[in-house]
Every structure is written in structure tokens, then in C-alpha cells.
Amino acid sequence: MMRRKVLLLQIENDREISPETDEEFFDALWRSLLLALKEDGFMNEAQLRRAEEKIRTQKGNNLNFPGR
Numbered sequence: 001m002m003r004r005k006v007l008l009l010q011i012e013n014d015r016e017i018s019p020e021t022d023e024e025f026f027d028a029l030w031r032s033l034l035l036a037l038k039e040d041g042f043m044n045e046a047q048l049r050r051a052e053e054k055i056r057t058q059k060g061n062n063l064n065f066p067g068r
Contacts, residue, residue, distance in 0.1 A: 019059070030055055031052075034048055034051050034052065035048075
């Protein structure tokens with residue numbers, strides 16, 4: 001596996017974010033984290049679905065996971 005480096009060049013529109021003000025961002029963040037865990041073999045499809053459901057329940061069923 002080839003290692004990649006990431007370099008932050010600049011920050012635009014710097015502001016504080018939160019799940020309340022940036023719900024779409026946090027939904028995408030959770031989804032990407034869960035998919036990365038599944039892709040790397042740390043969870044299977046059933047575990048992914050349970051994790052998604054738990055997150056939905058914890059935030060009042062507002063979380064949108066495309067394709068689910």
C-alpha cells in the first residue's frame with residue numbers, strides 16, 4: 001500500500017462548525033468514516049447498517065445516508 005501525504009495550503013472562509021449548523025457536512029463525515037472502516041475490513045455490512053441506525057437514532061432520525 002502506497003502512503004500518501006496531504007498538505008494544507010490555505011483555509012478559506014474559516015469559521016466554527018457544529019452538527020447543528022453544518023448537518024450535511026457531519027452526515028457526510030460520519031458516512032465516510034463508516035465506509036472507510038468497512039472498506040479496511042474493520043466492520044462488515046451488517047455492522048455498518050447497525051452503526052448507521054444507531055447514529056440515526058441518536059440524532060433523532062435526521063441523518064441521511066444515501067442508498068439506505
